[in-house]
Amino acid sequence: MLHRYPKRVPIIMLALTVLLVFYPLWGPVLIGDGSDFFLEKLTLMLILGLFAMSLDLLVGVVGLVSLGHALFFGLAGYTLALASPSYSAASLWWMMPLVMLVSALAALVIGALVLRTRGIFFIMTTLAFGQMLYYLVSDASFTGGSDGVFIMFKPTLAIGELTLIDLESPLQFFYFVMGMTLLTYLFLHWLIRSYFGQVLDGIHDNEHRMQALGYATYGYKLAAFVISGVLAGVAGMLAAMQYGFANPAQLGWHLSGEVLMMVILGGMGTLFGPLLGAFAYELLHYAFEHLTLYWQLLMGLTIILIVLVLPKGLAGLILDPPRLRLPRVGVGGLLRPRPAASTKARLGLAGHHKHEEG
Amino acid sequence: MSNTPLLSTRGLTCRFGGLTAVDRVDFDVRPGQVHAILGPNGAGKSTLINLLSGELRPSEGEIHYRQHPIHGLPAHRVARLGIGRSHQKTNIFPRLSCLENCRLAARIHLGGVIASWRSRAAARQVDERAEQALATCLLTHRASTPASAMSYGEQRQLQIAMVLATAPTLMLLDEPLAGMGREETSRVTGLLRALRDDYTLVLIEHDMDSVFALAEQITVMVDGRVLETGTTAAIRGSEKVRDVYLGRHQQEQA
Ligand SMILES: Nc1ncnc2c1ncn2[C@@H]1O[C@H](COP(=O)(O)OP(=O)(O)OP(=O)(O)O)[C@@H](O)[C@H]1O
Ligand SMILES: [Mg+2]
16 A cells, blocks of 8 residues: 555656666767766766665655765775775675675664664764764774775676676676666565565554554664665665775765755655655756856755755655646636645555654 | 453552652453543543553553563563553554554564565465454455545544454553544444453543443542542442542533
8 A cells, every 4th residue: 555656657767767778879979978977977876876765765664864874885885895805806796795794784783773762863873873984994094094995906797707797897887787776676666565664664654553563663673774774785885886996985974964865855765766866966966066166055055945845855746746737817716726735645545645643 | 250360550650750640550450351440631541551551661560461570571572462552542554554554463463574474374364363353343344445534433443453453362442432423432332342252451431421331340540549449330339439530520511
């Protein structure tokens, strides 16, 4: 019942995916010389989309606002960088499980602690953990201090001598990242609609009630925290591969705040929203950066504006498209009560509408 | 009839800052009985239920269920022991359908999420129990209706159905009839009467007619303390209760 979206959602998402898949065909025509550079931008957007979806599981589904999510993103980058040999390429078959394991362990330990707090204290403790790791890697010598660690060779993805995907090739890496983001989307899509997801929704709506029914909600929240952390780790690993280094900026509160904005901009709890949110955020960033030196100011204002106009984010725009009919001229037309702003939605029939009451 | 109580409290006390909401309460519930708790607003009835269900920790005192201490257990552990509760405020999951609400309640008592995932038989058992709970609460025709789209009375019925779906031994119901119209009240009173045979019920209720029709034992609370406890007939005849509570109640109604 929950998270049941109209057909246009998968159609739009599929159309956007096809558009991305064929970027090598239309990109050079439309963008010309800059198309290679933009391919890397698109790769980064996909990575951030994956990252934003991982956070959406916490923020949108369980209702836990984390301001330290970049911790897992950055930790994964450092794990990859430090575990990779200096003069040859590592195998992704080893690196990927390693990164996921490290992320899972970190999320388990941190989650076990931060989930004992609630509300504003949860936000504060996640922030504190993020900053702790930030200062640790910024000061320690084995992490290269504020310069970070370089990854000289991207990991290989091969069976024996046969290279499956050449991750050094920007185009192949782009498709690889796209595949990972798609897999993550499908996995979370399934998870949110599973029994487990229903319990998470229940916790979001009313944790006390879930406990009174017999659910040990702490365990469920911890499981969600670990899954979210592992996926954030995958995103962080991909980002480190893309950049070719791991540095402190990849785990600071700045990035944690940005990914939270992507989730809010896209529409919390909808999964496809935060994915779109990451693209929108980065596109805005890209556009404003070229326009003015004060792009951050412009960016902030734009986001405030979007959130004010679209409280449910970009996803809300797709789920409840605003009627573009112009009001009829004349007082009668203007004063007429609006044709029931979706009675169905108000009753909560459409799955995505959160209820206020506890 | 066995004389060992199913649930008993001794010296149960709960303080909120300077306020003692529940004050040294001794309370016994015998198996198979309907035990009503009466008392004016703010008497501490809901707080008592919250203590029994593990939602609140007692400041002092003990709670024994089947002769095992349960004070200090978290709410979900108490629920798993077979103590189900409903809340005074309607407390359902509005975005889920009626049946899904009950499934959520049944699932955790039938092996949890993983069992339902792994075996079809477990999932079917959950469905069966959820459907049965709906049937008992006369909501079968509403199974696929989102909870938020139902009438207030039906939502209250669903709340009872959810408790039933957890297959409890003891049900703690906090004002199940609150805010209902006359017809709904008589429907739900009938429903509660039907539950009498299979469950032990602790019931908070302001509706006197329903209480006298349903309860075998009554405990009257005032200012966090037990004023009087006894059979329905004894409480009806008690002067003390009439003075302090029933009298006030009738005055209010007049
Ligand atoms: N969480 C809390 N924090 C502080 N005070 C509380 C809390 N819960 C209840 N109280 C106070 O404890 C007293 C008893 O409240 P309680 O809800 O148990 O009364 P009640 O008998 O259920 O009343 P009603 O008939 O209105 O439901 C009240 O004075 C109330 O204000
Ligand atoms: Mg009460």
